Amino acid sequence: MTRKIMVVEDDQPILELMDLLIRKLKYEPVLIANGLEALEMVKREPPALILLDIMMSPINGWEFLEKLRGEYNMREIPVILFTASPSIDEKMALLNDPNLGVLTKPVSFAQLKAGIERYLI
Amino acid sequence: MDQHIEFSGYSISSTDLVRFVVITSLTLSCILITAFSLSRQGETIFTQIFYFPLLYAAYFYPKKGFYLACTCAIVYEGLAYLFVVPSTSGVIYTTGQALLFIGITAVVAYFIEKVNTSEARFRSIFENSLLGIVLFDQNSFAIRLTNSHFEAMLGYTDRDLSHMTFAQLFFLKEDRQRFFENLGSSQKITHFETCFVTKNNKPTWVNLSWSRITGNLVSCSIMDMNKYKLAEQEADENYAQFRQLTDGSPTSIMILRNQIIVYMNPSFKAFSGYEPDELLDKETTPLIHPEDQDNFLNTCHLAETQSPLPGRSEFRILTKSGETRLAKLFFTRVLQKGAPAVLINLIDITEQEILKERILQDNERRHSIISSCAHELRTPLQPIMGYIEMLTQDPETFGVTEETRIILDRCARSVDREREIINQMLELSVLDTGNLYLKYSQFSVPDLLNKIIDAGGYRENAEITIDVPPDLTFEADENKISNVIDSMLSNAVNYSTPPRKIRIGYQTSSYDKLHRLSIQDNGVGITDTQLDEIFEPFQHPDNGNAKRRYDRIGLSLSIAKKYIKMHKGYISVDSIVNIGSTFSIHLPKQKASGG
Numbered sequence: 001m002t003r004k005i006m007v008v009e010d011d012q013p014i015l016e017l018m019d020l021l022i023r024k025l026k027y028e029p030v031l032i033a034n035g036l037e038a039l040e041m042v043k044r045e046p047p048a049l050i051l052l053d054i055m056m057s058p059i060n061g062w063e064f065l066e067k068l069r070g071e072y073n074m075r076e077i078p079v080i081l082f083t084a085s086p087s088i089d090e091k092m093a094l095l096n097d098p099n100l101g102v103l104t105k106p107v108s109f110a111q112l113k114a115g116i117e118r119y120l121i
Numbered sequence: 122m123d124q125h126i127e128f129s130g131y132s133i134s135s136t137d138l139v140r141f142v143v144i145t146s147l148t149l150s151c152i153l154i155t156a157f158s159l160s161r162q163g164e165t166i167f168t169q170i171f172y173f174p175l176l177y178a179a180y181f182y183p184k185k186g187f188y189l190a191c192t193c194a195i196v197y198e199g200l201a202y203l204f205v206v207p208s209t210s211g212v213i214y215t216t217g218q219a220l221l222f223i224g225i226t227a228v229v230a231y232f233i234e235k236v237n238t239s240e241a242r243f244r245s246i247f248e249n250s251l252l253g254i255v256l257f258d259q260n261s262f263a264i265r266l267t268n269s270h271f272e273a274m275l276g277y278t279d280r281d282l283s284h285m286t287f288a289q290l291f292f293l294k295e296d297r298q299r300f301f302e303n304l305g306s307s308q309k310i311t312h313f314e315t316c317f318v319t320k321n322n323k324p325t326w327v328n329l330s331w332s333r334i335t336g337n338l339v340s341c342s343i344m345d346m347n348k349y350k351l352a353e354q355e356a357d358e359n360y361a362q363f364r365q366l367t368d369g370s371p372t373s374i375m376i377l378r379n380q381i382i383v384y385m386n387p388s389f390k391a392f393s394g395y396e397p398d399e400l401l402d403k404e405t406t407p408l409i410h411p412e413d414q415d416n417f418l419n420t421c422h423l424a425e426t427q428s429p430l431p432g433r434s435e436f437r438i439l440t441k442s443g444e445t446r447l448a449k450l451f452f453t454r455v456l457q458k459g460a461p462a463v464l465i466n467l468i469d470i471t472e473q474e475i476l477k478e479r480i481l482q483d484n485e486r487r488h489s490i491i492s493s494c495a496h497e498l499r500t501p502l503q504p505i506m507g508y509i510e511m512l513t514q515d516p517e518t519f520g521v522t523e524e525t526r527i528i529l530d531r532c533a534r535s536v537d538r539e540r541e542i543i544n545q546m547l548e549l550s551v552l553d554t555g556n557l558y559l560k561y562s563q564f565s566v567p568d569l570l571n572k573i574i575d576a577g578g579y580r581e582n583a584e585i586t587i588d589v590p591p592d593l594t595f596e597a598d599e600n601k602i603s604n605v606i607d608s609m610l611s612n613a614v615n616y617s618t619p620p621r622k623i624r625i626g627y628q629t630s631s632y633d634k635l636h637r638l639s640i641q642d643n644g645v646g647i648t649d650t651q652l653d654e655i656f657e658p659f660q661h662p663d664n665g666n667a668k669r670r671y672d673r674i675g676l677s678l679s680i681a682k683k684y685i686k687m688h689k690g691y692i693s694v695d696s697i698v699n700i701g702s703t704f705s706i707h708l709p710k711q712k713a714s715g716g
């Protein structure tokens with residue numbers, strides 16, 4: 001059974017691209033544009049890794065992460081912040097989360113592959 | 122003057138010698154006459170003749186005269202015993218005579234001694250006085266006596282003065298007239314200030330006090346005031362200059378003594394809104410913000426008592442209208458009426474601080490706009506980049522021809538470049554906010570160079586020589602230094618044509634506080650006018666000539682310059698057009714403090 005990679009991202013063109021790229025990497029993409037729905041889905045069916053956009057609504061990436069690690073108590077699921085926002089290093093450092101990585105958009109296929117392989121359990 | 126005669130170790134003045142001879146011969150004559158008359162007539166005659174040598178001696182040498190009288194009395198008594206012993210009345214008479222010698226001589230010697238002592242006392246006061254003393258005649262003003270101090274004061278000799286009148290000494294006619302009036306009206310005058318004329322016809326300031334002593338004689342004491350007057354004049358001039366300086370100064374100035382305001386200049390009045398009489402002779406309390414009060418008083422105290430001075434600091438000053446202004450104060454220790462005081466220069470930096478704050482806010486706001494822009498610009502790049510890659514990596518699947526692949530590669534390069542521009546724009550904007558900090562570490566320079574060259578693939582495009590000591594290390598932020606070197610290598614490759622040659626060199630000495638790493642290329646070079654521009658954002662050293670472009674993106678050198686500046690170093694460029702350029706990084710060997 002192929003492992004699931006969840007992409008939480010509100011930009012439709014990127015979701016469409018990620019669908020193709022993740023399939024190319026031989027994983028099963030779970031694409032979702034709404035953070036709250038994504039959390040419910042994680043609870044039902046935890047994915048192997050989450051690619052998480054930051055600037056989203058109704059909840060942004062940071063809030064998603066807080067809920068995921070906090071009230072959903074899912075500390076083990078690797079999360080890669082997949083963002084075009086600059087200067088997130090400081091926040092990353094504050095969280096000090098060993099299962100948290102970052103990929104700055106735009107990423108090449110090779111970078112995506114390396115990133116996923118590094119954090120995937 | 123007395124001439125001194127020396128014999129067998131004794132020195133005797135000629136006057137004393139003459140007197141000695143006179144006294145001795147007179148005494149001997151007296152003894153001989155007495156002896157002769159006693160031996161002839163058996164009775165004493167001319168005993169009074171002894172008084173000639175005795176009184177003469179007593180007058181000049183009171184003590185010796187007394188001893189001589191004793192000697193003469195004994196000799197006379199001896200002679201009397203020799204010749205008139207049988208006569209009782211004769212013995213009584215001669216004994217009485219001998220005692221009279223002693224008695225009269227003693228009385229004379231006593232008074233002479235007394236007069237001498239008081240004369241000596243007067244002489245010593247007269248000659249040793251720090252005042253000049255002149256005795257002159259009240260009517261003729263003829264100078265009778267002067268002491269040497271007075272002579273020295275005006276440069277005259279006592280002979281000069283003996284031909285002069287006291288009235289001639291006055292430099293000004295008006296003063297002479299004033300002196301006559303004063304002299305006539307009063308017995309005693311003190312502190313009569315005037316100007317005397319010296320032998321060289323120059324005026325000199327003096328202070329006179331005089332009184333009539335005996336008969337027509339007036340004694341006048343003269344105090345030399347010239348030094349004080351000149352010092353006073355100089356002080357007046359200095360003070361006038363000080364007032365001109367401070368009154369006209371655009372900076373606010375005040376002087377504090379014992380934490381009391383003793384002076385404030387017009388600028389300070391304008392700045393504080395207080396009138397001088399509201400602040401002078403008062404404490405600074407209403408002027409200083411309550412929270413700065415202790416620090417201010419402490420700094421004043423330090424400035425007043427210690428050196429080195431604490432220099433300048435910023436304080437919040439309260440004006441009369443209740444406004445709080447920020448001011449930079451410079452403390453200087455001064456003397457005010459002989460007592461240590463603190464002179465404070467005050468520069469109002471309120472506007473400056475507001476401006477600084479505004480610039481910081483503007484930078485923050487700009488950064489936040491640029492950050493949002495970057496996000497918006499990068500997001501659409503992701504699908505473009507992803508799809509192009511998909512097509513080029515897997516051409517068969519998507520039916521991509523070789524021709525199309527070349528076009529797609531060009532598209533991918535443009536996307537790459539755009540990504541790089543956005544990254545550099547962000548970096549520059551973070552640098553402008555001042556929120557970027559260095560992470561210092563010790564790292565090997567040759568290792569770093571090889572890493573950069575391998576990652577950038579520079580060896581594929583240029584022949585690179587690394588002429589750097591193999592054990593060279595820098596203490597700096599490795600990422601930032603790496604970025605700087607990478608920008609320079611990238612420029613060296615981009616702005617030269619094959620065969621490209623790049624040499625990385627290193628120069629320093631044990632005295633040099635800086636590492637000097639140079640990157641030399643054989644590229645297009647930069648003209649002098651372009652040198653300053655290449656470090657400015659979005660400047661191309663092209664002057665419309667595409668060939669001459671250096672730093673394609675236009676931001677990497679600005680960033681490099683700022684990174685090195687953060688390390689308290691600098692970048693320099695030597696360049697000859699069409700021969701090549703050398704970029705040098707000058708980096709402190711010791712970690713810069715406060716950086």
